[in-house]
Amino acid sequence: MKFGEKFKTERLKKNLTQQEVADSLGINRRMITRYENGLSFPRTKDAYKKIADFFGVDVNYLLTEDDEFVVRASEQYGPHGMKQAQELIDGMSGLFAGGTLSEQDKDAVMKALQDIYWESKARNVEKYTPKKYKKQKTEE
Template sequence: MTFAEKFKEERVKKELTQQQVADSLGITRKMITLYEKGTSLPRTREAYKKIADFFGVDVNYLLTEDENFVVQASEKYGARGKKQAQDLVDGISGLFAGGTLSEQDKDAVMKALQDIYWDSKARNVEKYTPKKYKLHLDED
């Protein structure tokens, strides 16, 4: 079940309108519509936490593993990292469409690819970050 499906299910279960949820969360009704259509996702883990608290559910319930991966990439590497992570998830999901892999095997492949993503990002930061910034990063 996707974030969009879970979000809408919780809203309907509580018999709330999109506007009521938007007002309570401090966002626009249009954003609620985008969430429920699956067109947009919250940008940070804190935003997921706020939604989870509002609905009275665990934040991990709202996040699929793929969505969690995209949020982490966004928080760590910004919009570019988010796009790269989403492209990876979308590309791999397309490869799985109509395939014969079991769900467990699909999860294992996705996990392996996510690990490769994180490793390559870490290597790129090490390789391409100028020394003057590395020294500053080490102090933090």
């Protein structure tokens, strides 16, 4: 079950309207609709924690491995990193749609791709960060 489905299920369990949840979480109702329709998701782990606390569920229940990957990319590399991570997941999900791999194999491939993503990001930061900024970091 994806984040949006879990979110909606928890909201309905509490018999709350989207507006009531939005008011309680301090966000607009349109964002609740986007969450529930799978068009958006929280951008930080803190936001997931706030939602989990509100619904009285464990934050890990709300986060799928893919969601956590995208959130981590967002936190470390901003909107561009988040977009890249989501595109990676979407692209790989399309490859798996044929059903030729077992779920366990799909998870292993996704994990390997995520590891490659993090390694390449770290290499690119090292390779493309100007020397003057590298010196500032080592001095701090």
